[in-house]
Amino acid sequence: MANKETYLGEFEQIVLLALIHLKENAYGMTIRMEINERIGRDVSIGAVYTTLERLEKKGFIVSKLGEATPQRGGKAKRYFQITPTGKSKLNEARKNFEIMWQGLGPELIRAGGMYA
Amino acid sequence: MANKETYLGEFEQIVLLALIHLKENAYGMTIRMEINERIGRDVSIGAVYTTLERLEKKGFIVSKLGEATPQRGGKAKRYFQITPTGKSKLNEARKNFEIMWQGLGPELIRAGGMYA
DNA sequence: ATTGTATTTCTATTATGTAGAAAAAATAAA
DNA sequence: TTTATTTTTTCTACATAATAGAAATACAAT
Secondary structure: OOOOOOOOOHHHHHHHHHHHHHHHHOOHHHHHHHHHHHHOOOOOHHHHHHHHHHHHHOOOEEEEEOOOOOOOOOOOOEEEEEOHHHHHHHHHHHHHHHHHHOOOOOOHHHOOOOOO | OOOOOOOOOHHHHHHHHHHHHHHHHOOHHHHHHHHHHHHOOOOOHHHHHHHHHHHHHOOOEEEEEOOOOOOOOOOOOEEEEEOHHHHHHHHHHHHHHHHHHOOOOOOHHHOOOOOO
């Protein structure tokens, strides 16, 4: 990989961003919803969790179990938060994409060319 | 996957963008160099080619063999170009990232928070 | 023919993306 | 006090993407 232990995949970035938007309320179900609401990507809950697990193992997020006595049914929620490492990695990924996109507007790349 | 046959991975996006910048001169070696020069990512030539193969199989790029009588040693170059499908897919990926980043400046996400 | 050079192709491995079923753990109802 | 319902997580399995490095091509020069 680009750098063992530090590579950030495409979906991992999406999950990280959803998580940031959700602030104190980021857990499996809400993350899944946030992604779906924002970009219409409908992934399974399992897909979200395995990604969260990997992000945690890499040190990009941390988690803690929710309140012990919730006023509802269901297993306790596991809340996630991004770490400083995760933030800088995410910023770096963004910066790199920006550099790669430099000079290529969303329309620009459609102009001319043999297959355009 | 998000959508069988249409998913665009992180590195696939990078390769596609390098290829666009290179215009008529996009082939394995130059693509690898372009990526390295722009964002300092040093991938093997094999990594570039397998990615190009996948992109071609998905219909996001097309290739054709270079000049039959090159004035130098070495095997003929294989030139690559992005297709309309590839372009729109790339634009879509960018749009989605933009939506996910909305409201989160590169500095903004570093402010406050338990682990900041 | 042999050597050198530039480039591609092949082979293999690990990591990421993904779904779906099963398990947990709490509340509500019987 | 067992059984059902709800909400959420955890487990298992598989397809696809990221990656390296060696081997194969194919041409030019000696």
